[in-house]
Amino acid sequence: MVADTSQAGGLLIERATAQDLDRILRIEQESFSVPWTRKMFEVELNQNPFGHMYVARPSGGHEQEGGFIGYVCFWVVFEEFRLMTLAVEPSARRRGFGRALLRHAMAQGRAQGATRALLEVRASNAAALRLYVQEGFQQGAVRMRYYTNPVEDAVLMELEPMP
Ligand SMILES: CC(C)(COP(=O)(O)OP(=O)(O)OC[C@H]1O[C@@H](n2cnc3c(N)ncnc32)[C@H](O)[C@@H]1OP(=O)(O)O)[C@@H](O)C(=O)NCCC(=O)NCCS
Numbered sequence: 001m002v003a004d005t006s007q008a009g010g011l012l013i014e015r016a017t018a019q020d021l022d023r024i025l026r027i028e029q030e031s032f033s034v035p036w037t038r039k040m041f042e043v044e045l046n047q048n049p050f051g052h053m054y055v056a057r058p059s060g061g062h063e064q065e066g067g068f069i070g071y072v073c074f075w076v077v078f079e080e081f082r083l084m085t086l087a088v089e090p091s092a093r094r095r096g097f098g099r100a101l102l103r104h105a106m107a108q109g110r111a112q113g114a115t116r117a118l119l120e121v122r123a124s125n126a127a128a129l130r131l132y133v134q135e136g137f138q139q140g141a142v143r144m145r146y147y148t149n150p151v152e153d154a155v156l157m158e159l160e161p162m163p
Pocket of ligand 1: 031032085086087088089092093094095096097098099100120121122125126127128130131134
């Protein structure tokens, strides 16, 4: 049985709620050139039976205590775990929070029966690509000119079996 929340290294990861949406949107807008809209997050939170969203809240005396510094959204569709979005507030990056969110999400996916993890990432996103490779993902096909603003290829990545 995998706990729905996880706490380690001064970080509490728990399910996102409607109260978290304003801050999620702010981090999203700071993190992506084509950010998700409020409506898209609301669908994941309230309507998508396959969708899951978690936020990472610093705990234990951290300067950002009370708020949260990152979030992850993923789908679990039968045996498939699909990472939909992952972001950490710019001022809190490079402290292990992105990795902790990804690992928490994948543990939830495994607990729900997923055996294969999939994601897609901009070809120029060196930080995310390195994180995913470190976590065991392998590069698959490239979708040419998949993204807009700027137009860019998408790299598909896969991890099977999930650890
Ligand atoms: C990708 C992202 C979530 C990583 O979050 P983070 O909390 O900074 O990452 P972590 O501190 O957990 O770092 C984990 C690993 O990611 C890689 N990484 C993270 N930032 C990096 C950077 N600026 N340059 C190179 N590698 C980087 C490293 O391999 C790092 O491991 P290391 O510190 O042991 O070398 C964060 O950079 C972000 O929010 N980016 C904008 C949104 C985004 O691109 N999301 C992914 C969409 S697919």
